[in-house]
Amino acid sequence: MAKRRERIDRPIRVLTEDIYALESLSRMIYVAAPSVFPVLFLLLLPLFTPSLYMQRVLILTAVYALLALSWDFIAVATGLVSLGQALFFGVGAYLAAILNLHFGLPPMVTLLVSTFAGAAIATALVAPCLPLRGVYFAMTTLVYPLLLARTIEATAVLGGTDGLVGIASFPNVWVERYLVLAFVLGATFALRRLLRTDFGLVMRSISDNDQAVRASAINITVYKLVAIYLASALGCFAGAYFTHLYMFVGLSAFSLDLSILPIACAVVGGMGTLVGPVIGAFVLVPLAEMVRDLGTLRVVFYSLLLVALVLFKPEGLMSFLERKYRQIERWVQV
Amino acid sequence: MLRSIFIYGLINSIILALTAVGFSLTYGISRVANFAYGALYVLAGFAAWVLLHRLALNYYLALFLAVVFVALVGAALYRFALIRVRGMPISEIIVTFALGTALVELLRFFGLFGSAYGLPPLRRATLQLLGVPVDFQRVALVVIGAVLILALWLFTHYTKIGLAFRAIAQDEQAAMMVGIDPDHMATLSLALGSALAAVAAVVVLPLGYIAAESGSNILVFAIAVCILGGLESPAGVIVASLLIGYAQILSVAYFGPHYQMIVALLAILVTLVFRPSGLFGKQKELEERV
Amino acid sequence: MTTDFLVVDELSKSFGGVKALDRVGFSVAQGEVLGIIGLNGSGKTTLVNVITGFIRPDSGHVWLRGKEITGLAPEKIAGLGIARTFQTVRPFHHLPAFKNLIVPLYSSRIRSAAGGGRWGDRDAVALDLLEEVGFERDSSVPYKPAAALPHGYLRRLELARCLALRPEVIITDELFSGLSSSEVSSLMPLMEKLRERGITLVMVEHRLRELFRLARRVIVMEQGRKIAEGPPQAIVADNAVRETYLGAEL
Ligand SMILES: Nc1ncnc2c1ncn2[C@@H]1O[C@H](COP(=O)(O)OP(=O)(O)O)[C@@H](O)[C@H]1O
Numbered sequence: 069m070a071k072r073r074e075r076i077d078r079p080i081r082v083l084t085e086d087i088y089a090l091e092s093l094s095r096m097i098y099v100a101a102p103s104v105f106p107v108l109f110l111l112l113l114p115l116f117t118p119s120l121y122m123q124r125v126l127i128l129t130a131v132y133a134l135l136a137l138s139w140d141f142i143a144v145a146t147g148l149v150s151l152g153q154a155l156f157f158g159v160g161a162y163l164a165a166i167l168n169l170h171f172g173l174p175p176m177v178t179l180l181v182s183t184f185a186g187a188a189i190a191t192a193l194v195a196p197c198l199p200l201r202g203v204y205f206a207m208t209t210l211v212y213p214l215l216l217a218r219t220i221e222a223t224a225v226l227g228g229t230d231g232l233v234g235i236a237s238f239p240n241v242w243v244e245r246y247l248v249l250a251f252v253l254g255a256t257f258a259l260r261r262l263l264r265t266d267f268g269l270v271m272r273s274i275s276d277n278d279q280a281v282r283a284s285a286i287n288i289t290v291y292k293l294v295a296i297y298l299a300s301a302l303g304c305f306a307g308a309y310f311t312h313l314y315m316f317v318g319l320s321a322f323s324l325d326l327s328i329l330p331i332a333c334a335v336v337g338g339m340g341t342l343v344g345p346v347i348g349a350f351v352l353v354p355l356a357e358m359v360r361d362l363g364t365l366r367v368v369f370y371s372l373l374l375v376a377l378v379l380f381k382p383e384g385l386m387s388f389l390e391r392k393y394r395q396i397e398r399w400v401q402v
Numbered sequence: 403m404l405r406s407i408f409i410y411g412l413i414n415s416i417i418l419a420l421t422a423v424g425f426s427l428t429y430g431i432s433r434v435a436n437f438a439y440g441a442l443y444v445l446a447g448f449a450a451w452v453l454l455h456r457l458a459l460n461y462y463l464a465l466f467l468a469v470v471f472v473a474l475v476g477a478a479l480y481r482f483a484l485i486r487v488r489g490m491p492i493s494e495i496i497v498t499f500a501l502g503t504a505l506v507e508l509l510r511f512f513g514l515f516g517s518a519y520g521l522p523p524l525r526r527a528t529l530q531l532l533g534v535p536v537d538f539q540r541v542a543l544v545v546i547g548a549v550l551i552l553a554l555w556l557f558t559h560y561t562k563i564g565l566a567f568r569a570i571a572q573d574e575q576a577a578m579m580v581g582i583d584p585d586h587m588a589t590l591s592l593a594l595g596s597a598l599a600a601v602a603a604v605v606v607l608p609l610g611y612i613a614a615e616s617g618s619n620i621l622v623f624a625i626a627v628c629i630l631g632g633l634e635s636p637a638g639v640i641v642a643s644l645l646i647g648y649a650q651i652l653s654v655a656y657f658g659p660h661y662q663m664i665v666a667l668l669a670i671l672v673t674l675v676f677r678p679s680g681l682f683g684k685q686k687e688l689e690e691r692v
Numbered sequence: 693m694t695t696d697f698l699v700v701d702e703l704s705k706s707f708g709g710v711k712a713l714d715r716v717g718f719s720v721a722q723g724e725v726l727g728i729i730g731l732n733g734s735g736k737t738t739l740v741n742v743i744t745g746f747i748r749p750d751s752g753h754v755w756l757r758g759k760e761i762t763g764l765a766p767e768k769i770a771g772l773g774i775a776r777t778f779q780t781v782r783p784f785h786h787l788p789a790f791k792n793l794i795v796p797l798y799s800s801r802i803r804s805a806a807g808g809g810r811w812g813d814r815d816a817v818a819l820d821l822l823e824e825v826g827f828e829r830d831s832s833v834p835y836k837p838a839a840a841l842p843h844g845y846l847r848r849l850e851l852a853r854c855l856a857l858r859p860e861v862i863i864t865d866e867l868f869s870g871l872s873s874s875e876v877s878s879l880m881p882l883m884e885k886l887r888e889r890g891i892t893l894v895m896v897e898h899r900l901r902e903l904f905r906l907a908r909r910v911i912v913m914e915q916g917r918k919i920a921e922g923p924p925q926a927i928v929a930d931n932a933v934r935e936t937y938l939g940a941e942l
């Protein structure tokens with residue numbers, strides 16, 4: 069007997085974008101589920117990951133989630149491809165170390181300052197390259213982390229190749245764990261919200277057709293700067309956080325891993341959705357950690373996965389989840 | 403000192419031109435920025451090593467086969483991967499960059515780092531140039547580089563396929579109209595660009611070691627030369643190689659070895675910020691086309 | 693009526709060896725409709741791009757109301773009230789048609805103007821604008837993603853994007869190209885309405901019949917140069933023009 073898979077829209081669903089018909093508990097749950105469940109999941113997760121190793125993987129995942137989110141936001145809001153997420157990470161990481169070691173600021177303060185001031189520094193570095201598009205912009209972002217790393221190496225400032233040690237750690241493990249998770253959640257929701265405002269709509273239009281935006285009397289450089297600033301704030305936070313977590317910063321803060329894995333996460337989760345890259349990080353980073361023993365083969369593994377996905381499944385997990393959410397699938401006989 | 407800076411600057415410039423010319427050619431014809439370029443360079447070195455030391459082939463045959471092999475890999479890169487994402491810059495960049503990374507890391511996994519692997523030079527000998535001792539390989543390299551670049555120029559200006567390349571580069575629509583298949587041309591351009599990377603590898607690598615690390619260095623050097631000279635501009639490649647080549651030798655002589663890379667990186671940034679089309683490029687104007 | 697509302701003086705621009713513009717000059721009066729015709733590659737789009745700031749000229753000047761605007765950034769020039777359409781329509785694909793208009797409505801030119809609309813209002817203003825250019829208000833068309841609109845609607849959307857800026861000048865680049873005759877005739881009343889409203893129109897056009905109904909004065913371009921200028925009848929009669937351009941068509 070031949071069977072065919074059929075997809076139909078769920079009878080319960082959001083009627084329009086902003087107006088919900090909340091008639092029953094099940095509808096309320098259905099409408100609230102996409103935002104409530106992930107939040108609960110993330111906030112409860114640290115309670116159910118007993119081993120130190122698992123906690124570290126969780127934190128690493130959150131850090132990559134931030135970098136992936138940052139990458140995706142740049143792509144959505146400006147249409148630019150960054151091959152240098154490590155720049156943001158590295159600037160935040162070193163800034164936190166300097167603030168802590170030389171000015172004696174406590175971790176919570178350095179985190180705050182590194183996020184906002186670090187983002188300003190990173191934005192200032194990238195700003196001259198903003199008129200560039202496509203491969204040209206990608207090339208400059210590829211260059212920056214390398215340049216900073218080589219300069220530190222050559223001049224032996226900031227600890228040179230040895231890095232800086234003896235940086236203060238967080239007051240306690242709960243702060244350590246929840247800080248980064250809360251930041252991931254907050255940043256994801258805030259950026260999604262932002263893109264839905266008219267300001268965000270202009271940003272998204274720039275990636276569609278920047279010429280038409282300029283012809284609409286809008287200075288796209290301002291919007292790009294805002295986008296890069298926000299994106300680099302996420303990366304700088306991740307870097308500063310990492311510095312305090314490991315009480316160390318070195319040239320690895322500019323490593324290629326930090327630039328590629330976030331892209332892979334974004335592609336796995338679904339480019340352009342913001343939530344997708346975060347989900348992607350939660351799928352990919354633990355996987356990549358499991359095969360850490362393989363050494364550099366790990367990089368081979370996720371680079372190839374990335375290529376396969378870009379070539380064959382570019383829409384990512386997010387579109388799959390969205391379809392599941394909105395539609396029922398069932399087998400019917402023909 | 404001055405004389406040796408002059409000589410070694412020239413040699414370094416030719417090495418740069420050799421490493422960059424393939425990247426420039428591919429981009430010039432098919433508008434694919436091949437971020438896997440450095441990886442293909444390393445692959446060529448490794449292939450030559452295997453053919454030479456494991457299969458014990460004749461030296462010249464081994465080098466030749468390594469070049470052919472890498473050209474085929476380049477063609478496959480387009481045929482099986484890039485063709486699917488053509489015209490989507492984000493995906494093109496990700497695919498070439500990630501494939502390059504995968505290849506380099508795979509080779510590193512197999513032990514291709516440090517000084518474990520090396521290729522023998524054409525001949526072990528030292529010559530005197532203007533009173534400066536220069537080994538034979540470097541002299542040969544200057545000659546090979548100069549001949550290759552001249553041959554390439556003749557190829558694109560006087561052969562049928564070379565002219566088709568230039569037609570595609572200038573106006574894809576019009577070229578399609580007269581029956582030139584852009585996918586075919588792009589495949590060839592990647593094959594040729596990769597072959598040039600391989601040629602550079604087999605003549606330059608005997609000066610040092612075959613190491614995975616050099617993958618990203620070569621990519622950065624190639625990009626630096628192409629950006630400064632203006633992507634797709636053959637004259638630009640030569641002038642930019644001379645500028646960067648001498649700047650590198652001078653900074654290495656006066657500041658230290660790390661500056662070789664820093665000079666190249668700065669060249670990329672400064673050019674892109676102040677004159678994105680490079681010294682000789684028309685790229686910027688083409689992109690302004692509304 | 694002042695004749696020197698928008699003045700273009702001796703504009704030149706070459707790309708590599710190609711002289712896309714060769715000392716082109718003309719002036720437009722406020723409220724006038726000026727037509728620009730010429731073969732493909734004669735430099736019309738380049739002219740539009742130079743006037744609107746998308747390309748910097750090698751030499752020459754552009755004045756608006758006696759103030760020089762040469763070389764200003766495109767967004768500045770648009771902010772001064774010169775709106776333009778693009779030859780190849782590329783709307784903001786992922787946005788619904790009416791949301792496309794939020795972009796110009798969010799510009800400081802409109803936001804600082806009274807009643808420019810904040811937050812929610814902007815949607816209402818956008819829907820009004822779309823109705824004005826011929827989107828059926830009560831249908832689903834204004835809410836469709838721009839990517840799904842037929843070509844005729846995309847051209848209207850381009851015009852609406854210009855109108856959202858409350859422009860004093862609209863420069864159109866082959867607005868009618870790719871449209872069927874009936875689509876063009878349905879656009880004509882709209883163009884006439886714009887003219888009635890006193891908006892200055894500079895129209896680069898291949899559809900001569902329709903252009904000549906709108907424009908009082910036409911410029912003919914050839915290989916970057918202005919080879920003729922005058923009322924449509926004179927242009928049609930001009931021998932040089934006939935030879936190089938109109939030949940087959942009239
Ligand atoms: N950005 C550009 N870069 C290089 N050449 C260009 C550019 N824009 C236009 N051209 C050339 O300038 C000439 C005029 O083109 P254009 O202004 O588009 O003509 P039209 O709009 O009348 O068809 C053509 O030869 C075209 O190839």
Ligand SMILES: [Mg+2]
Binds near residue numbers: 737779
């Ligand atoms: Mg045109």
